[in-house]
Amino acid sequence: MNSAVDSLLMRLKLSDLIPKFKEMKLDRIVNLRKLSEEELREAVPDDEQRNLIIHAISNRGTHEKRQQSQAANINPPRNTDDGGRGGMSFPRGSSRGGMGRGVSRGDRGGGSINKNSNSETNTSFPGRQRACNHFFSGECKFGDRCRYSHDKEIYDREMAENGPRRPNDSVSKPKDYSEICEIPTHRIKFLLGKKAERLRQIHLQNHTHNEPFDHVHSDIEKLYLVLYGPDPQSVQQSKKMILSCVGVTKEEEQKSRLKYTINELSTSQRAAKLLAACNIKNEGTARELSEETLKAIISFFRFEKQQDVRHFYLNVDHDRVKLDKVAKIVAQLRGVQAIMFCDQKRVIEMCKVASKIARFFNGVTPLFLHRGLPKEERMQILQEFKDGEENESGIRERLLITNEDYAKLARKTLIPYVNLVINYVVPRKEEFYLLQSLVAGRSDTVGVSILCVNPNDQSYFHELQQEIVFTEIEEESDFMETAVQLVYDTKANPLTDEDADPPRDWKEKLEKEKSEKEKASA
Missing domain, CATH: 3.30.1370.10 (K Homology domain, type 1)
Structure with missing residues (x-):
């Protein structure tokens, strides 16, 4: 059932404004007139439409037009005041009984012909009388003076004809x-x-x-x-x-994934034990799972031993001194097998000063990987990173500077061995930091994750500290004990799997893709 405001907007051919006024809970013309100029301008930004509405609600007609006789207007229009709920179009001060000027004014809603009438309800136009919805919701403020009927039969008949009122039409907001x-x-x-x-x-x-x-x-x-x-x-x-x-829901989901990743082994073990216990309890029933089904379910669990990753952090005042402090840590290593994670923009900027960055990593030439590179060039860089360069100690030195995309790839596939991860900036999400740090320390070896923290990153760093234990490196001796425990990928003791990314046949696959595209375009 449309409200008076809805009917007005449809009559003015402004139906697109109906949802806005419903949102403002304006269903009566009298409330529409009470809006200030600023509120109306906010609801209707268009000047032409706003002026049209102002003219419509301001133009109430002349006294002569509103005082038509009953014979001339058998079905008088409802008064737009009070939401169009059964009022007549007679002017204030005239009888609502529709008997012309000769009768005295009746009480509010009384509809009586004269003041001495004994009728307590509106007997004029009884077929048009409507029930007072406010009365049956306990909110009517007029009592016997109400212009609408308090008769339960009329109310029940209206409910049967028009159905229950919409929730938005209720006078009071529910607090059940x-x-x-x-x-x-x-x-x-x-x-x-x-x-x-x-x-x-x-x-x-x-x-x-x-x-x-x-x-x-x-x-x-x-x-x-x-x-x-x-x-x-x-x-x-x-x-x-x-x-x-x-964003609270998304944040909780990320923390759940973070905790699961940290405790993945114990979580998988508990889940497998619970599944086995439930199956034993259901033995001999329709719920019992077969051995093949159990194996298929458990095959999705990961029972890998948690990596031994040591988490350190460096307090820095400015980005310019980050690499200076990192260089002091790298100087304690027998070889460089590391990945440094930055954001996309920094990776592109560092590409231009590769020779300067090499000075901080014992002269090891860095490789740069980011989304802007073509596929063939990316694959070639990954191949060079996998091969590395052997130093005088037989260690395959490799250094890659990339963004979090490579950490996501490392989660799903084998990558070349590294024992050091440098987080040049604090990731904005704990999940990304964990993915990046778990790149190190694979093959049952010790891994190191170093986080560079400047004053602007303190709030994000405190969130990380709630889940992960960090050790601050203030002096070179703070890292010395861990440095001697690191294991390196060498020619004599290879730790990089032959199937590590990229695959050995990546060039053949790339050539095949090119030829197929050329055939398709020809």
């Missing part, structure tokens, strides 16, 4: 169920941006609401938003959508 939603203060901007448009859409979709709150101060760690709704499902759905909107 409530839920507290905890939102970090630094994320509230994602919910309240654009005048809380996202929050309003969520409430509108689930028919929920929240109590108004004052300005959120930055010194408060969390905002406790109380959500109200007609049922638990609606409130829970609103809470879920709000947490997803501000």
